[in-house]
Amino acid sequence: MARRVRKSRAGLERWDKLVSCLRLMNFAFNNVRIYPPTHTEVVGAVTKLLETLQPLLEEMEDVGFGFMDEMLYLEGSMTIEETASNQMLVDRFARCRVKYLIFMKGLAKEELQAFFQIMNAEAQKPSDTPPGDLVAKAGLQHIHIVEADLDDVASKSKLARKKTQMDWYQRAVTVLGETQKLLFAGQKADLKPLYRVADDMMATIRTKGCEPFLLLPLAGRALDPHLTHSVNVAVLSCALGELHHLNSGQLQTLCIAAFLHDLGRCIIPVEWTRDPAPLTVFERAVVHQHGNWGFLLLTRNEEIPPQMALLAAHHHSNPLKTSEAEGYEPDVFHRILGLADAYDLALFSDRRYWRKHRQDRVLKSLLRRRERSVEPALAKLLVNLVGLHPVGSLVALDDGRRGLVVRPNLYNPDRPKVWLFDEDMAERAKAMKALAEKTTPTLDPSSAEEPPPKILDLMDLDESGLAFKHSISRVLTPTPGLDLSLLVIRKAEYLLSYAL
Numbered sequence: 001m002a003r004r005v006r007k008s009r010a011g012l013e014r015w016d017k018l019v020s021c022l023r024l025m026n027f028a029f030n031n032v033r034i035y036p037p038t039h040t041e042v043v044g045a046v047t048k049l050l051e052t053l054q055p056l057l058e059e060m061e062d063v064g065f066g067f068m069d070e071m072l073y074l075e076g077s078m079t080i081e082e083t084a085s086n087q088m089l090v091d092r093f094a095r096c097r098v099k100y101l102i103f104m105k106g107l108a109k110e111e112l113q114a115f116f117q118i119m120n121a122e123a124q125k126p127s128d129t130p131p132g133d134l135v136a137k138a139g140l141q142h143i144h145i146v147e148a149d150l151d152d153v154a155s156k157s158k159l160a161r162k163k164t165q166m167d168w169y170q171r172a173v174t175v176l177g178e179t180q181k182l183l184f185a186g187q188k189a190d191l192k193p194l195y196r197v198a199d200d201m202m203a204t205i206r207t208k209g210c211e212p213f214l215l216l217p218l219a220g221r222a223l224d225p226h227l228t229h230s231v232n233v234a235v236l237s238c239a240l241g242e243l244h245h246l247n248s249g250q251l252q253t254l255c256i257a258a259f260l261h262d263l264g265r266c267i268i269p270v271e272w273t274r275d276p277a278p279l280t281v282f283e284r285a286v287v288h289q290h291g292n293w294g295f296l297l298l299t300r301n302e303e304i305p306p307q308m309a310l311l312a313a314h315h316h317s318n319p320l321k322t323s324e325a326e327g328y329e330p331d332v333f334h335r336i337l338g339l340a341d342a343y344d345l346a347l348f349s350d351r352r353y354w355r356k357h358r359q360d361r362v363l364k365s366l367l368r369r370r371e372r373s374v375e376p377a378l379a380k381l382l383v384n385l386v387g388l389h390p391v392g393s394l395v396a397l398d399d400g401r402r403g404l405v406v407r408p409n410l411y412n413p414d415r416p417k418v419w420l421f422d423e424d425m426a427e428r429a430k431a432m433k434a435l436a437e438k439t440t441p442t443l444d445p446s447s448a449e450e451p452p453p454k455i456l457d458l459m460d461l462d463e464s465g466l467a468f469k470h471s472i473s474r475v476l477t478p479t480p481g482l483d484l485s486l487l488v489i490r491k492a493e494y495l496l497s498y499a500l
Contacts, residue, residue, distance in 0.1 A: 011075075017056055018063070018074050019082055024049040026089045029123075032116045046112045057105040061247040065101045066207035067093040068148065073207035096122040096131050100146035100203030102248045107142040115143050132196075144248065146199040164496035165212045166489070168204075169220055172197045172234075173227045176259055180227075183297055184266045191256075191303055198255035202238055202248065210239035211407050212496045214391040217344065219488045219496065225273040225354060226265045229344055234258035236340035236385075243381045244336065254333050257308045261315045261337060264294030273354035287353060291316055307333070315341055318373045335375050339382060342366060342374075359390035360475045387413045394476045394484065402476065403456060404484060406495055415458035415468065419495065421487050423454050453491050455500060 027045040035041050056063050066073030067090050072083040083090060093101070096119050118134050121127075127134070132145040175193045182189035205213065217232045237258040241251050268290060272283070279287065294312035298304050311334060319330040319338045330338075343366060346357040363386065370376045387408035389395055395403055395418060403418035428451075460469045478484055488495055 014056065014059070015075065017052055018065075019079075020052050021049060021056075021063070022065070022072070022074075022082060022086045022089060024052060026086055028112070028116045029089065029092055029120060032113075032120045037113060037117060042113070042116075043109075046109055046116070050107065050109050050112060053103055053107060057103065057107060062102050062104040062249065064103075064203070064206060064248060066099070066203060067101070068099050068204070068207065070094065076207060076209065078208075092119065092123045094148070095126065097126075097148045098131055098145055099148035099200070100207065102144040102146075104142040104144065104249070111140045111142055114138050115140055146203040147196065149200075164492050165216060166219055166492050166496050168197075168200060169216045169231065170223070172201070172231045173220070173223050176230060177224065177227050180260075180263055180266055183260075183263060183301060186300060189301060189303075194259060195252070195256065198234070198238075198252055198259065201235065202251050202255055205235075205238050205242055206248075206251075208498055210235070210242070210385070211391075212498060212500075213239065214386060214408065215406060215488060215496060218392040218485055219492065221485045224270060226262065226268070226270060230259055230262050232344040233261065233337065233340045236343060237336050239385055240336045240340060240378065240381055243385060244332070244378070246332075250333075253305075253307070254336060257311045257333060258337055258340065260294070260298060260304070260308055261312045261341065262290065262294065263297050263312060264290035264292065266297070267293050268353075275353070276355075278352055283353070311337055320371070320373060320375060335378055339366070339374060339378050343382065343386075358393070358475065358477060359386070360388075360393055363388075363390055383413050384408075384410060387416045389414070389416055389472055389475060391416070392484070394478050394482075395472045396474050396476055397456075398471045398473045404487070406453075406455065407500060409459060412459065415471075417500070418456045418458060418472075419491075420454040420456055424451075424491075425487075427451070452494050 024045060028042070028049055031039070031041040031045050053063060070083075070090060072079050072086060072090055074082065098119070115135065115138075118138060119131070122131055122134065129137075130147050132147050135143055135145050175197050179189050179191065179194050201213070213235045216235065217228065220228045220231075234255050238251060238255050241254050246254065268287060272279075291313050295309045298309035298312055299306070310328060314328055314330070314334065315337055317330070317338075319335040321330075343359075343362055346355075346359070346362040363383070366374050366382070367379055370379050385408065387405065389405050391405050391408055393405045395405060397403060397418070401420060402422050403420050405416045406419045407417035409415050409417070456470060458468060458470055458472070461467065462469045494500060
């Protein structure tokens with residue numbers, strides 16, 4: 001389910017203006033379809049829409065509307081009522097493959113008129129050119145479109161496999177790997193696929209929340225660790241940037257910088273990540289140079305802003321200390337990226353290259369370094385984001401049962417949602433045994449549909465309503481025979497979707 005945000009009086013006024021913009025967009029679409037571009041009905045609807053948008057753009061720098069999953073999203077909340085009253089608008093954007101629409105500060109009436117003409121033509125007869133490219137070719141600099149995947153739009157069959165964030169994760173790792181290979185080889189790399197991946201993530205997190213994304217590092221442990229680390233840092237950076245109230249342009253810059261910040265690790269063999277032995281002096285020197293290599297590789301590409309190359313060079317430096325000798329002063333991008341990198345990499349020392357630690361210990365280590373190398377405000381945002389018992393942690397409850405933390409609680413970081421996988425595994429084994437005893441040679445027990453996972457919400461109260469039913473007693477270290485990654489992948493349809 002999408003996030004629900006608590007609104008002040010000013011927030012409610014902003015909400016009313018956003019809903020008014022939807023109604024005016026409906027009028028603009030209808031009028032452009034019926035009348036010529038210079039007709040008074042068209043000009044009037046576009047002028048009124050611009051007048052409604054202007055105060056919002058002055059306050060927020062940009063305004064976004066989400067149109068995914070046949071639902072309408074405003075300011076991170078799912079609006080069923082607004083979707084019902086603007087279903088025609090949602091259908092039009094779905095036909096145009098528009099997943100997220102952003103109006104930016106400086107928007108002009110001529111841009112709005114051209115935009116609705118392009119979208120009207122696209123809704124009537126889709127072209128081979130993506131809508132984002134059509135808007136860019138028309139020179140509309142203050143309107144940005146995040147495109148929906150073609151299979152998201154075309155596949156409406158109930159028999160189609162439900163897509164989860166794991167599909168996006170694997171695509172992000174593949175696109176990032178292809179981009180890094182071209183950049184490392186010195187060839188001209190097309191960054192559009194990477195920008196589309198970043199836009200997709202940004203639009204989803206801004207509208208529906210980041211909760212399923214937080215389980216991806218656990219589910220993707222079988223993939224290339226260098227690539228998954230960069231994708232994980234991009235997810236955390238985007239989520240922290242959203243909590244920090246960065247606008248869409250800043251979030252996009254931050255996401256691309258996070259994807260490319262560890263490009264220098266291309267010089268390091270992937271086999272080192274699986275070697276438990278400590279690094280030699282030579283190997284440690286190579287690892288320490290990966291930031292400089294990333295800077296050199298990124299500066300060779302003219303399409304990559306110099307700011308991203310600087311972030312790659314300095315992402316391991318202390319963001320709370322300025323480096324006057326190097327002429328570099330850390331900014332908000334550096335502080336967010338550095339915190340996300342430290343949390344995912346869990347690097348307590350440089351003696352071992354890729355030694356993973358429990359996320360709760362990593363979080364405690366970062367909190368102890370507040371005001372020395374971690375900005376306190378960002379540390380608080382990180383706790384609100386992942387919880388005091390971070391997502392992916394194996395925990396023991398007060399009644400002795402084991403569980404896996406699968407969702408944080410934004411309002412109470414100490415009380416997340418826990419998946420009781422032991423009970424699910426026991427019931428599955430019992431059901432498979434019963435099915436195998438009754439099955440015929442034509443039936444395969446493995447093809448049976450698995451039930452949804454048992455999720456325990458630690459915010460649930462007991463019968464008196466004065467205390468919580470259950471609490472976490474301690475965090476456990478996974479035993480060698482327990483592969484949490486495989487468990488998550490088996491239940492990915494539920495655990496990595498917004499239905500949980």
